[in-house]
Amino acid sequence: AEEYQPPIWKSYLYQLQQEAPRPKRIICPGEVENRPKYYGREFHGIISREQADELLGGVEGAYILRESQRQPGCYTLALRFGNQTLNYRLFYDGKHFVGEKRFESIHDLVTDGLITLYIETKASEYISKMTTNPIYEHIGYATLLREKVSRRLSRSKNESRKTSVANEEHTAVEKISSLVRRAALTHNDNHFNYEKTHNFKVHTFRGPHWCEYCANFMWGLIAQGVRCSDCGLNVHKQCSKHVPNDCQPDLKRIKKVYCCDLTTLVKAHNTQRPMVVDICIREIEARGLKSEGLYRVSGFTEHIEDVKMAFDRDGEKADISANIYPDINIITGALKLYFRDLPIPVITYDTYPKFIEAAKISNADERLEAVHEVLMLLPPAHYETLRYLMIHLKKVTLNEKDNFMNAENLGIVFGPTLMRSPEDSTLTTLQDMRYQKLIVQILIENEDVLF
Secondary structure (H helix, E strand, O other), X not given: OOOOOOOXXXXXXXXXXXXXXXXXXXXXXOOOOOOOOOOOOOEEEEOOHHHHHHHHOOOOOEEEEEEOOOOOOOEEEEEEEOXXXXXXXXXXXXXXXXXXXXXXXXXXXXXXXXXXXXXXXHOHHHHHOHHHOOOHHHOOHHHHHHHHHHHHHHOOOOHHHHHHHHHHHHHHHHHOOHHHHHHHHHOOOOOOOOOEOOOEEEEOOOOOOEOOOOOEEOOOOOOXXXXXXXXXXXXXXXXXXXXXXXXXXXXXXXXXOOOOOHHHHHHHHOOOOOHHHHHXXXXXXXXOOOOOXXXXXXXXXXXXXXXXXXXXXXXXXXXXXXXXXXXXXXXXXXHHHHHHHOOOOOEOOOOHHHHHHHHOOOOHHHHHHHHHHHHOOOOHHHHHHHHHHHHHHHHHHOOHHHHOOOHHHHHHHHXXXXXXXXXXXXXXXXXXXXXXXXXXXXXXHOHHHHO
């Protein structure tokens, strides 16, 4: 029980892939006129289905390419599988395809097709039940791994032993899957447990890979499954629909601070809010609250871009002190740019129409209640960021006699910065501007009640 126990990967589908028929190219004995340059000698020209069937000779995995008799210029893959000839319309756009997957060669396309046909024929019921008993929710071995490494380190007697164990620890941690890392982070009391969906994208795995949700083999030559680009979780496409919204982003995969999804960034850095917001606001409150036209006056664009690059490069270690950037408007500009660059605004696209509708309510008390209700719909990381920003902007308004910035002025500045219409329409944006301003003004003036 003290030793790290990896999950038991299920080998049935891997064995089936090994048993799948191999492609057998039937070569045309003569030279075919007008053969497309991207096809080889498996192309037999214009022949009928019956002729193709005869050429395949009943050999499992045998294939040819032919041009359609009824539709010249259209090409068909004739493939022998399951004691019958299957015909597929064949396309080429730089790569070969009959469905979603695109292949460099016809041979790879046929190989992948035979694997898929064989597995789906032999194991259709098994595949349909893959998600019913996942390993995903029963991973407790991450803590065991770390405890094991710690015990080994504590037993070390000399420096050379320490070095070798440290190397072993590094190797072990490198080898553990994203699933293990997720389990370890789940048990970390300091982790801010914001819910985050996985960012799955179709992925081609080199070498055998198993699904980290159902523990079954991911079959095929290419695009065997999907990988979360934020945490690295590898699962079948069908399993991805069942994975909980518990993505724990890996800092190694987060390339930038600006233009990164807000929830992804805070989970990767294990913070309540984006560090850009905390650091910039801290700097502004330390030396800029009385600055005239705070947030309204722009800093030099080049210097703002320098701050952005510093955060992207150095993260929380970025130096934005007065020694480097004496003009506070550069820091306010960098903070506004961070909010503008978010792929999903602080006030999300989903809640945007509801905020606009709330702003249109004429009765002040009902309007305030409506705004509060919509605030509750924001994702937790967005809500916390907005709350912190509004507390800060309230402090800015308390210095209005020096900076000349009241809640209405700040609403004009931050309305379009924090809110963007999901409709990419200039007319909609212009129509909504006064409501955007009003929403931010209400949030600042009533931050103690609303949050």
